[in-house]
Amino acid sequence: MAVKYVLKLYVTGETPRSQTVLKNLKEILDEDYKGVYSLKVIDVIKQPQLAEDDKILATPTLIKILPPPVARIIGDLSDREKVLLGLDFVAIR
C-alpha cells in the first residue's frame, strides 16, 4: 500500500514526555493508518537546525506534510479525536 500520510514529530530529548507522545501517536496511527503513513521523529537537541527551519517554538509539535494542507498541532497527543481533527484526517476518511 502506498504511503498517503507523511508526518514529522518534533520532540525535545529522550524524556518521559517524548516517549509518551510518541507512544500516543503510534497508537492512533497504528489503529487506522497502519502501513499508509510515514513518520519522522526529530529531536530538537540533536537537530536544532531542522527545528529552526520549521520555525518550531515548542514541542511536542506534530506536522502533517501530506496530504495537503500542511497542518501543525501542539501538545501531548493524548486526545485521539482532537489529534485527528487537528490534522484534518477526519475529513479525508
Place this chain on the structure above:
Amino acid sequence: MKKLTKKAVQDKIDLQALKESEARFRSIVLWSPDAIIVTDAKGKIEYMNPAAEVVFNRKMESFIGKDFGLPLVNGESTEIDIFRPGKDPGVGDMYVVEAQWLGENTHLITIRDITMRKQIEEKIKQAQEALFIINNKLEERNRQNSLLSEMRELLQSCSNVQEVPAIVISYAVKLFPGTDGALFLLSDSKSDLQSMARWGYFPEDVDSNIFAPDACWGLRQGRVYAVEDMKTGPICPHLKKSSSTTYICMPLIGKGEIIGLLHLGTKRSVQKDDKQANIFELKEIAVMFAEYFSLSIANIKLSEKLTSQSVRDPLTRLYNRRYMDEIIQHEILRAARQQTGIGVVMIDIDHFKQINDTYGHEAGDEFLTRLADFFRLQIRRSDFIFRYGGEEFVLVLPESSIEDTYKYAESLRKEIKNMKINFRDQQLPSVTLSFGIAAYPDHGLDTIELIRIADKALYMAKEKGRDRVVIG
C-alpha cells in the same frame, strides 16, 4: 455651542477613559512575565508579547503569520518543551483558551516558563532517589549486622570446633551472596592451611583446600589482599583452580597471630548490576565476619582445652579419676545391653616411695610419666587407663571376662620389669606392680562396688608380697 461643547467634552472624557483603559490592558500584556501568544483558529500566530520573545529567545516580527501549531487543549494547562536556538531547552506550562479577538475566533495562549522549577524538582527527585539508595543500604547493613550477631551467638555456644563449619557456611551464604568462598584454619604446626568450610563454587580439589601459608599474598603480608581483575593482578598461588574474576583474601587474626584465612571470590559482571556480588562492598562486612569468627574460634579452642584438662591428669596426660567414673558408668550400660563383661584392674607401683625418697620428686614424676606412656602403648584401643591418684592407676577393659583380664594383667606385670627409665643420666631401678581385679557383672553392678572390690584385691596382692595379680 454650549451644548456642542458639552458633547465634545463628554467625548473627550470618554476617549480619555478609553485610552486609559487600553493603556492599562496593553501594559498588562506588555509587562506580563508570562509569554502571551494569540493565534487564529488554525494556529497561525497573530500576536506575541515581549515576554514571549524572552521565553523563546526569538524576535516577534519573524513569527507573525507563522504556524505555532494548533493547541489541542482548551481551558486547561499542559506542559511543553520550549525550543530556543543556541540555548538549553526549557519547560513551559501552557494554558490555552478559545476566545473572540478583534471579531474572530482565536486561541489565547499563555506560557509560563517553569524551567527553573522543573530543575529544582528534578534535583529534589534525585536527592530523594539518593536517599532511597542510602536507606536501602542502611537496611541491608542492619540485616547483615543482625546476621553477624546471630552467627556470633551460635559460635559462642559451640562446644567443639567440629560444630563450627556448618554455622560458618550457612551465614557466609547469607552474608556474601553470589560469592564462591572458603574459610581456612592454620594447622597447629603452622605448616599448612586447611579449609574448614566452603560455599558457592569454590573448587574441591586438594591443592585448593590445603596449602602452605606462603601460597597466599594476604597471609604473606598479614593483611587483606584484593584483586579486582584476575587477568592483571598477581594471583595467590593457592587459587590456581578458581573460576572467579575478582577476589579478596583476608587473614584471620586471633590474639595477634594469624590463625586462618577468609577467601571470597566472584565473577565480576560487565554491567553494573546491584544483584551481582561486589566483593569490595562486602569487604567491610567480611572484616567483621573475620573478627567475630577469629574471636569465637579462639574461645572454642580454649574451652576445648579446658574440658580436656579437666578430664586429664596434667602430669601423665592420662584420664583422671573424675572421668573414670563417667567411663565405667558408660561401659556398664553398654555391657548390660550387649551382655558382655568388663574387667576393672587397680594397679599400684610397689615401693614407689623409695624412688621419691632416693631420687627426688622430679624423678618420681618422670617415672609416673614414663609409666603412663608404657600403659598407653600396651593397652588396646578399646581399653582405658586412668590415673586414680598418687601412684595408683585403674585399667578398664570393656568386653572382657575375668580370665581375659587376669591374663592381660599378668602380661603387664611381666612386661613392666623390662622397662628401663633414665633420669638425668642415671638409670632408675626397675619396679614391680601389684594388681587387684574386679569384674562386671561378677563382682558388682556399679562403679563404686567394682572399684571397692578391685581395691580390696590390690590390698590382698600387697599383703601377699607384691608383684602379683589378685582377683577380688
